[in-house]
Amino acid sequence: MTVPVLSFSGTRLWWMRRRVSGPELNNVPITAADTVILVGSENNTTWGFARELHGQMTVAGRRVITVEMNQLAENYPQASLLIILTSTYGDGGAPASADIFKEKLSHFHPTKGLSFGVLGFGDKQFSKFCQFAVEVDEALACRGINRLADCDFIDRQSTEQFSLWGKHIADLTGLPLNLNYSARPVARFELQLINRADFGLEVQAPTSILRFGPVAAKKSWLHLAKTEPSKSVCANSQVACVPDFCTISKRGTVFGVSFKPTQISGQQRVVYQLF
Structure with a gap:
């Protein structure tokens, strides 16, 4: 009786994560992407925000690829914009989809003119609020990549803060971004x-x-x-x-x-x- 129960519960977890992250994204190839969105998430909640950004960037005419931070390629030959959306796990650690990102970053060869921006997701009730996002921002700057905007933060998945961040990025890039994402409520x-x-x-x-x-x-x-x-x-x-x-x-x-x-x-x- 144990195996069916675990199978059922495991399938339920997969469905719940899938429900949050949504269907597959329509990514362009690595060699064609001019916009790279990397996502660091423990339970996939950050993916909903990434999906909204991906869609808005695509509508704005950008060639976008959105993947986990652990899937950072060594080079994106056409990329001029790198955006990272990441949560922080536990006491300032990396979330599951970004736990080898810093290692992969050491092998990353940025294209000339590449700019980056980091957006952290967390909860201010914890002392190391968005600590991993801060570390990622510093690591990218240490690689000599141009910082498009200062590291910014989203508290408790605030859609208002996400929208304001999008307007700031729109002002800096000249892209018509209108981020309007509402996280789907999870059954409790x-x-x-x-x-x-x-x-x-x-x-x-x-x-x-x-x-x-x-x-x-x-x-x-x-x-x-x-x-x-x-x-x-x-x-x-x-x-x-x-x-x-x-x-x-x-x-x-x-x-x-x-x-x-x-x-x-x-x-x-x-x-x-x-x-």
């Missing part, structure tokens, strides 16, 4: 804490296992997903993973499942389990 499910078990206090390695389930009278597909939590959990963090099923973020989201995280203090390790 309420969970309740079923029980909690604490271990390791005697050896100064406290670990808590929190078990969540659907709220009574609000059963959903979650009750099908009886899985084991991952073995490795970051210390002093509320981040955990259920293999092939879901990832729980610091903001209390399990890929469409919302709950109120239990307050954990000190260097305590936490494992979340859904059932």
